[in-house]
Amino acid sequence: MLIDVHAHFYHDRTPRADWRERNASRLRAGEKIGITVHVGSILGSWGRTSPIYFPSPADLEYGNDALLALQRDAPTRIRGYVTVNPNYIAHALAEIGRCLAAGMIGIKLAASRRASDPLLDPVCQLARERGVPVLHHVWQHRRRDWPGQEASDAVELAALARRHPEASFLLAHIGGGGDWEHSLAALRDVANVYVDLSGSGVDGGMLESCLEAVGVERLLWGADLTLDTAWAKLRYLERLLAPEDLERVKWKNAARIFPRGAFPAD
Amino acid sequence: MRIDVSAFLGAYPYRRVPGTSPDALREAMDRVRIDAAWVSHLPSLFWRAPGEGNAWLYETASAERRFQPVPAVHPGLGGWEDALGEAADHGAPAVRCDPTYYGLDPAGAEMRVLTAACGAARVPLLLAVRLEDARQRHPHDRASELPAAAVRALLRSDEDARLIVTHADRAFIEEVHFGSTPEEAARVWWDISWIWGPPEDHLETLLQTVGVQRFVFGTGQPLRLPEASVAKLDLLELTPEQRAAIESANAREVHAG
Numbered sequence: 453m454l455i456d457v458h459a460h461f462y463h464d465r466t467p468r469a470d471w472r473e474r475n476a477s478r479l480r481a482g483e484k485i486g487i488t489v490h491v492g493s494i495l496g497s498w499g500r501t502s503p504i505y506f507p508s509p510a511d512l513e514y515g516n517d518a519l520l521a522l523q524r525d526a527p528t529r530i531r532g533y534v535t536v537n538p539n540y541i542a543h544a545l546a547e548i549g550r551c552l553a554a555g556m557i558g559i560k561l562a563a564s565r566r567a568s569d570p571l572l573d574p575v576c577q578l579a580r581e582r583g584v585p586v587l588h589h590v591w592q593h594r595r596r597d598w599p600g601q602e603a604s605d606a607v608e609l610a611a612l613a614r615r616h617p618e619a620s621f622l623l624a625h626i627g628g629g630g631d632w633e634h635s636l637a638a639l640r641d642v643a644n645v646y647v648d649l650s651g652s653g654v655d656g657g658m659l660e661s662c663l664e665a666v667g668v669e670r671l672l673w674g675a676d677l678t679l680d681t682a683w684a685k686l687r688y689l690e691r692l693l694a695p696e697d698l699e700r701v702k703w704k705n706a707a708r709i710f711p712r713g714a715f716p717a718d
Numbered sequence: 719m720r721i722d723v724s725a726f727l728g729a730y731p732y733r734r735v736p737g738t739s740p741d742a743l744r745e746a747m748d749r750v751r752i753d754a755a756w757v758s759h760l761p762s763l764f765w766r767a768p769g770e771g772n773a774w775l776y777e778t779a780s781a782e783r784r785f786q787p788v789p790a791v792h793p794g795l796g797g798w799e800d801a802l803g804e805a806a807d808h809g810a811p812a813v814r815c816d817p818t819y820y821g822l823d824p825a826g827a828e829m830r831v832l833t834a835a836c837g838a839a840r841v842p843l844l845l846a847v848r849l850e851d852a853r854q855r856h857p858h859d860r861a862s863e864l865p866a867a868a869v870r871a872l873l874r875s876d877e878d879a880r881l882i883v884t885h886a887d888r889a890f891i892e893e894v895h896f897g898s899t900p901e902e903a904a905r906v907w908w909d910i911s912w913i914w915g916p917p918e919d920h921l922e923t924l925l926q927t928v929g930v931q932r933f934v935f936g937t938g939q940p941l942r943l944p945e946a947s948v949a950k951l952d953l954l955e956l957t958p959e960q961r962a963a964i965e966s967a968n969a970r971e972v973h974a975g
Contacts, residue, residue, distance in 0.1 A: 474917045481916035481953050592854065629853035633733065652914065653851055654943040656735050680915030680953055684946035691749060 453703040455715060456482065456682070458587065458624060458650040458674030459492035461530075463518035465511075466498040475522070479529065481679040485686070488703070489715050493533040493560040493587070494519045505563040505589070505601035509543045512536060516551050523555060528716055533560035533587055538571050545578055552582055557714040562589040567604035568611040576616040585620040585709045587648070588612075592630025606635035610642045620644055620709040625676045627651030627685070632658055636665035643670075646709065649701075650674035654681045659688060668697045672706055719966040722752045722944065723812075723844070724884040724909050724936030726760040727778060727785075728771070732856035737940035740778050740785070747784065750944045752937075753966075756811050756844075758788045760941075763819050763849075768792050769801045776808055788814050788844055793832035794822055802835055811973040812842040812882055817868075818861040824868035830875045837878030840975040844882040845869070847890060847912070849941055866893040873902040880972060884909040884936050888920035895928045903928075907972050909936025910964065915950045922954055930960045934969045 459478060462471035482490055494515035496507025507515070512535055519532040534551035536544035536559065548559055559579050565571055567588055579586050591603035606623055613621045621644060626632045628651030639645050647666055649659070650673075662671055673689075675682035689698055707715055729738050737746055738760065747755055757779060762771025768790035779787040791801045791813045805813045815832060817824040824845075836843040847864045869883055873894075883894075886908055895903045910933055914920040925933065935951075937944035951961060 473919075477919055478917035484953060629851050631854050653854070654946040655850070655854075656737060656940040656943060657733070660736060661734075677918060678914050679917065680921075680950045681946050683949040683953070684943050687945040687949065688943050 453488045453715065454486050454673065454686075455703045455706045456487050456490045456650075456675050457622060457672045457706055458648050458676045459490035460677065461492045461494055461519060461522055462498060463494060463515065465500060465514055467500045468498065478679065479526070482529070485679060485683050489529060489531055491531045491533065491558065491706075491710075492519060492522075493535045495535055495560075495562055503600060505603075506539075507535065507537050507562075507564070509537070509540050509547075512543075512547060516547060516556075520551065520554050520556070531714060532556040533558040535560040535562065536575065537564040538569075538575055539564055541571060541574060544575055548575070548578055548582075552584060557710050558584045559586045561586055563591075563601035563603045566602055566608055568608040572612055573615065576612065576619050580616060580619040583711050585622055585646075587622040587624055589624045590635065592626065592628070592632045593634035594630070605630075606638035606645075610638050610645060613642050613645045617644055620646065622646050622648045622672060624648050625651035625674070626662060627653030627655070627658060627681065628676060629653065633661060636661055640665050646670045646672050646705065648672050648674045649685055650676035650682060652676075652678040652681050654684050659685060659692060663692075668693065668700050669705060671701045673701050719962070720752045720754075720935060721966045721969045722747070722755040722937050722939070722947075723882060723934050723969050724846070724911060724938050725755040725757045726939070726941060727757050727775070728760040728762075730760055730941060731764055732850075732859050735940055740782060743940065744782065744784070746939055746944055750948050752944065754784050754786060756788045756969075757785045758814050759790065762790055763816055767795060768816075768820065769795070769798070772801065772804070786811050788812050791815050791832060792820050793828040794820065798832070799835065802832075802839055802841065806839050806841055810841065811969070812844040814844040814846075816846055816864075818864060824864055825871035829868070829872060833872045833879045834876040837876045837880070840878075842880045842882050842907075842972050843872075844884065847883060847885045847887075849885065849938070866890045866897070869894045869906065870897050870902075873898055873905055877901075879905060880975075881906045882909070882934065882972060883907070885912045885938060887912050888914065888924060891924060891928060895932070903932070906932070907934050907968060908932055909934050910950055911936045911938045911942060911947050913950065915953045921950055925954070925960070930963050931968060933964050934972070935965045
């Protein structure tokens with residue numbers, strides 16, 4: 453079994469005229485790679501009617517509904533994170549309840565509010581109560597504010613995770629740009645933060661550093677926007693890891709932190 | 719047959735990178751079934767006189783039949799013409815110049831003279847757009863990325879010039895290809911290492927719009943996992959002829975001149 457813990461999908465109210473092709477391409481590539489389940493999210497309207505990283509409540513609902521529809525169409529292949537904007541905290545909590553009840557299995561926090569902000573605490577409390585993980589967008593070593601997002605780095609996510617030791621967090625796309633060595637150093641002793649290996653980065657030495665910093669028990673395989681680089685990392689890990697450890701990265705670690713029954717063989 | 723046109727030997731100054739020795743590169747090539755690698759000396763990219771790494775590169779390549787040396791030429795330093803002649807004497811498939819790392823204007827007078835000399839010598843000139851993602855570079859690693867405008871200018875500067883550009887993304891390639899005449903565009907080859915696969919399908923799109931004949935197999939290893947370039951091809955529906963063109967035939971063609 454192979455679980456992609458960081459997938460994205462599109463819908464008809466995004467700026468992408470090719471949204472159907474992109475969704476289909478992800479699933480087609482997933483078949484070649486052998487992905488059993490794509491755990492995906494939709495960030496509102498992807499910028500069409502509210503910013504990608506600051507999605508409006510209306511866009512979040514439309515995007516989450518679109519993802520639920522995809523999940524209904526392919527229930528064994530697609531599972532969803534409910535995406536919320538914690539600046540609208542009442543809406544966020546209600547949306548989490550609604551979408552988890554409809555079958556989603558995790559919470560996606562992008563970059564609407566810094567990870568260390570207390571406003572995220574109710575979301576994390578709810579994640580713990582419902583037994584679902586939080587996938588948090590991270591800019592690896594953010595040295596300054598970037599336009600269009602209130603990005604967090606690993607130090608800030610670690611601060612949030614320490615406040616919620618019984619919740620599970622995924623540090624998004626360690627290969628997604630930025631100084632991943634800075635992130636790994638920040639996560640060494642934060643046992644409830646898992647490292648999602650996705651991102652276009654395929655730096656030599658990155659996977660070894662991930663293993664060294666957090667151990668094989670805290671690594672999760674994922675793709676984000678580039679399935680080719682994800683497959684490359686998987687192929688490299690097949691040589692680097694013992695078979696039982698490889699299974700952990702491919703799906704067993706994910707099965708441990710997502711709700712029981714989220715995946716076919718779970 | 720698979721030829722990697724963009725491989726490096728030697729240490730990288732900005733972070734720990736495993737697998738930089740000749741033995742390690744051989745092992746990586748075995749691992750991903752690469753038959754031949756065009757190799758550059760990575761440390762000298764950062765030296766004041768990059769050509770000083772060429773002797774080691776020639777010696778190392780001479781000991782391994784699967785390595786083909788891509789020596790560095792710095793057109794702002796005296797004696798660069800000799801370095802170019804030496805490359806031709808060694809049968810180098812290309813020479814490399816990384817102007818922004820050398821502190822040169824990438825489309826300035828020195829680069830134009832080098833481009834013309836390479837054209838006259840029928841030696842392809844290899845340039846990298848970048849080595850690492852700009853967002854993760856070391857605070858002291860401040861050389862600019864190679865601009866697409868410079869590639870267009872160099873192509874226009876000499877009608878015999880042939881360029882191999884590595885680490886370019888889709889936008890860069892499209893800007894140069896469609897910003898050049900068909901004759902100019904036919905004298906540049908792109909390695910696939912930085913082009914996204916599915917679900918964005920940038921490589922698939924480029925193969926249709928720019929043409930299979932313009933692409934060569936490159937990895938950027940060991941700074942990047944060579945598995946990535948193989949995976950990009952494995953995710954495409956290519957005919958055996960198309961795949962062979964990208965993996966080896968196009969590189970052989972540019973080498974043969």
